[in-house]
Amino acid sequence: MSNRSVDISLLSSDRCFGISLSEDVIAELVHYCGDAYPMETGGILLGHYNQNQDLAIVSKASPPPSDSKSGKRWFYRGVNGLQNLIDKLWGQKNFYLGEWHLHPGGSPTASSDDIKAISRIAVTEQYHCPEPVLLIIGGAPSAGWIVQGYVSKGRKELIDLGNKKL
Numbered sequence: 001m002s003n004r005s006v007d008i009s010l011l012s013s014d015r016c017f018g019i020s021l022s023e024d025v026i027a028e029l030v031h032y033c034g035d036a037y038p039m040e041t042g043g044i045l046l047g048h049y050n051q052n053q054d055l056a057i058v059s060k061a062s063p064p065p066s067d068s069k070s071g072k073r074w075f076y077r078g079v080n081g082l083q084n085l086i087d088k089l090w091g092q093k094n095f096y097l098g099e100w101h102l103h104p105g106g107s108p109t110a111s112s113d114d115i116k117a118i119s120r121i122a123v124t125e126q127y128h129c130p131e132p133v134l135l136i137i138g139g140a141p142s143a144g145w146i147v148q149g150y151v152s153k154g155r156k157e158l159i160d161l162g163n164k165k166l
Helices: 023-036 082-090 112-122
Strands: 008-011 018-021 042-049 055-061 095-104 133-140 144-153 157-165
Touching: 008 144, 008 157, 018 023, 018 133, 018 144, 023 055, 023 095, 023 133, 023 144, 042 082, 055 082, 055 095, 055 133, 082 095, 095 112, 112 133, 112 144, 112 157
Parallel strands: 018 055, 095 133
Antiparallel strands: 008 018, 042 055, 042 095, 133 144, 144 157
């Protein structure tokens, strides 16, 4: 795997939805995944939308909160420290955009549990995020990582944003 990172964007086939990850965010995700491997891990995504509101620009991927629980095929994201992070970045006009997690040694394809979880977020008022993004990273440190993006439109639709190698 190359140690070189570049900015990447994942877009829906109709280009109505997308997510942009900076080199710094990619480096954070690769670091968190490498540290946790071979266990699942995850966190939240913070950032803002472009002027057209069709591209989520991720400025921060949180590490897994300290109260998170994980195994080789499951992950429960905790909440410790997240509100402080959200409050801090809110002042910089960065908001909750969605979730990320690792499928260690596997495909970055959303499982039925992943789809249920992100759909639940889309319809839960407390999140204030009717179209949350979901990033799933698959692979391994030795073989490289692939990131797959999704946008949830409520309980009815999960929009595929495609995938790219990290």
